Amino acid sequence: MLLDWGYxxxxxxxGAGMVSLPFAIIWLISPRSSYPHKRETYESGVEPIxxxxxxxxxxxxxxxxxxxxxDVEIIYLYPWAVVARSLGPSAFSSIVIFLAVLALxxxxxxxxxxxxxx
Amino acid sequence: xxxxxxxxxxxxxxxxTIIIFSGVAVVAAMLGxxxxxxxxxxxxxxxxxxxxxxxxxxxxxxxxxxxxxxxYIVPQNADAVIFASAVVIVPLxxxxxxxxxxxxxxxxxxxxxRDLNIGVLYFAATSxxxxxxxxxxxxxxxxxxxxxxxxxxxxxxxxxxxPIGLVLIxxxxxxGSLSTVTIVNMQTHLWFIVSQPxxxxxxxxxxxxxxxxxxxxxxxxxxxxxxxxxxxxxGMRFALFQLGEYGEMFAMAALAVTLFLGGWHGPGLPSxxxxxxxxxxxxxxxxxxxxxxPRFRIDQLLGFSWKVLIPVALLNLVVTAYFVTVVHx
Amino acid sequence: xxGEAIAFYVLAAITLASGIVVVTSPNLVHSAVALIPxxxxxxxxxxxxxxxxxxxxxxxxxxxxxxxxILFVIMLTEGGTGLRVRQxxxxxxxxxxxxxxxxxLFVALAGGRxxxxxxxxTRRARSGRVFSARTCCCSRGRRSCCx
Numbered sequence: 001m002l003l004d005w006g007y008x009x010x011x012x013x014x015g016a017g018m019v020s021l022p023f024a025i026i027w028l029i030s031p032r033s034s035y036p037h038k039r040e041t042y043e044s045g046v047e048p049i050x051x052x053x054x055x056x057x058x059x060x061x062x063x064x065x066x067x068x069x070x071d072v073e074i075i076y077l078y079p080w081a082v083v084a085r086s087l088g089p090s091a092f093s094s095i096v097i098f099l100a101v102l103a104l105x106x107x108x109x110x111x112x113x114x115x116x117x118x
Numbered sequence: 119x120x121x122x123x124x125x126x127x128x129x130x131x132x133x134x135t136i137i138i139f140s141g142v143a144v145v146a147a148m149l150g151x152x153x154x155x156x157x158x159x160x161x162x163x164x165x166x167x168x169x170x171x172x173x174x175x176x177x178x179x180x181x182x183x184x185x186x187x188x189x190y191i192v193p194q195n196a197d198a199v200i201f202a203s204a205v206v207i208v209p210l211x212x213x214x215x216x217x218x219x220x221x222x223x224x225x226x227x228x229x230x231x232r233d234l235n236i237g238v239l240y241f242a243a244t245s246x247x248x249x250x251x252x253x254x255x256x257x258x259x260x261x262x263x264x265x266x267x268x269x270x271x272x273x274x275x276x277x278x279x280x281p282i283g284l285v286l287i288x289x290x291x292x293x294g295s296l297s298t299v300t301i302v303n304m305q306t307h308l309w310f311i312v313s314q315p316x317x318x319x320x321x322x323x324x325x326x327x328x329x330x331x332x333x334x335x336x337x338x339x340x341x342x343x344x345x346x347x348x349x350x351x352x353g354m355r356f357a358l359f360q361l362g363e364y365g366e367m368f369a370m371a372a373l374a375v376t377l378f379l380g381g382w383h384g385p386g387l388p389s390x391x392x393x394x395x396x397x398x399x400x401x402x403x404x405x406x407x408x409x410x411x412p413r414f415r416i417d418q419l420l421g422f423s424w425k426v427l428i429p430v431a432l433l434n435l436v437v438t439a440y441f442v443t444v445v446h447x
Numbered sequence: 448x449x450g451e452a453i454a455f456y457v458l459a460a461i462t463l464a465s466g467i468v469v470v471t472s473p474n475l476v477h478s479a480v481a482l483i484p485x486x487x488x489x490x491x492x493x494x495x496x497x498x499x500x501x502x503x504x505x506x507x508x509x510x511x512x513x514x515x516x517i518l519f520v521i522m523l524t525e526g527g528t529g530l531r532v533r534q535x536x537x538x539x540x541x542x543x544x545x546x547x548x549x550x551x552l553f554v555a556l557a558g559g560r561x562x563x564x565x566x567x568x569t570r571r572a573r574s575g576r577v578f579s580a581r582t583c584c585c586s587r588g589r590r591s592c593c594x
Contacts, residue, residue, distance in 0.1 A: 011214065011231065026190060084291055
């Protein structure tokens with residue numbers, strides 16, 4: 001089994017090398033004539049107004065927070081899914097209670113407006 | 119049975135990696151982009167590119183050669199390290215997906231890079247790495263549009279990872295294993311699309327959103343955010359992001375073939391041919407959807423995932439679990 | 448030096464180097480992005496311990512979810528401008544002393560190379576690696592006891 005992951009490690013290393021290969025080609029054959037005007041940030045052809053960072057809304061954070069909660073729920077479901085067939089009805093009722101609690105959490109977030117973008 | 123020496127295994131891994139990378143680069147990126155242009159042309163009653171090569175088949179090759187010789191422009195005040203590493207992370211994470219995709223079977227066993235025990239979980243994990251790369255690309259560009267596009271894209275992708283995860287769990291429940299080869303082998307008599315049509319639809323929709331394709335492509339819409347998180351990337355870097363996107367789309371389609379359409383099973387033709395036929399059928403569906411439907415707004419996008427897809431996927435999971443544990447015991 | 452030992456040292460080096468960047472970098476976004484190789488290094492260590500499910504969920508949750516969360520938070524606050532944060536304070540020497548004491552405790556428990564500490568190596572196999580009977584048949588390639 002460690003051999004499997006050795007393969008994956010080699011995949012990552014060789015893959016990173018192959019993805020970086022175009023950079024080597026670019027360094028060899030691409031033109032280089034940098035001047036300040038060319039390096040300006042693109043903003044539809046006008047001068048950029050203000051800094052790149054501005055006050056972004058907190059809703060991005062709320063979405064990623066709820067995502068983490070449901071991601072953890074999913075990782076509890078993975079091992080159950082693999083052995084569920086042999087566990088029988090008692091495991092089924094346990095999982096239904098677990099999912100019901102989490103669905104309740106989703107409903108609460110929905111009612112409280114955490115899932116609204118507006 | 120003797121143990122193969124480590125250098126032969128390493129050589130086998132390296133050769134396999136090169137084959138997969140080259141294969142994906144050609145099949146997914148080059149053929150995929152060309153297919154996109156031809157199919158969009160056909161749907162819009164025009165012919166796509168025909169100038170380069172016979173019937174325009176070498177168009178993407180010409181595009182790649184053009185992109186290779188573009189200048190490397192780093193915008194001022196951009197964070198050089200993050201700007202550069204994002205370009206490597208996104209295509210690498212997309213290509214890591216292909217480790218567990220079985221493309222066929224030979225008499226020595228399934229044709230897969232490595233049949234990991236946690237196959238499907240590994241696929242979900244590497245798909246989630248792309249989000250981080252996109253955030254880095256958006257922030258590292260020092261560009262309001264890129265940052266906004268990156269944040270929105272990340273919010274969209276994490277929202278749609280949950281329905282995909284729930285569908286993967288449902289299929290693992292049916293197959294009793296996380297390994298992709300086992301899942302394909304469990305479909306010799308009945309493809310899972312027949313017993314799980316709802317899961318199939320959820321997966322296709324969520325996969326379309328996960329790779330930022332229309333109708334969920336608000337984050338890259340030219341009229342809205344220039345090009346989203348990769349606005350400031352020139353030349354080959356742009357091509358690498360496109361490789362990441364198209365590679366991820368093909369990986370999702372390949373996973374859908376594995377999970378729902380019986381992988382490589384089929385009478386008559388060799389297994390790899392059947393896999394490719396099913397894969398390209400799904401790719402055609404993806405592209406058909408792109409050029410048919412208008413774009414969703416960001417609030418409709420995210421609301422659809424959390425308020426529709428996740429409750430439906432949860433319900434589907436409970437019903438499937440009922441049938442698997444109680445009824446068919 | 449077996450392959451596993453080399454892999455462990457490489458992963459440990461990656462994790463430690465990234466960890467140092469996380470705690471000492473004055474740029475908050477660099478700090479958060481350096482978390483990723485640190486977490487992936489820990490993933491590799493989990494794999495070396497034959498805990499591949501744990502490795503999978505480590506990438507899924509930590510690298511894919513928590514890092515995104517942290518990056519969102521940083522970008523929503525002033526840290527997103529790349530402002531320089533002070534990473535040292537007056538308690539440095541005390542903290543270093545405590546860390547050294549804890550490290551000495553770990554070394555004493557593990558007992559160093561000769562195995563004279565509390566958790567001595569219990570069994571040596573032909574190849575000299577430390578493992579119990581359960582992982583023995585797994586590493587010999589018999590998948591039946593690994594599923």
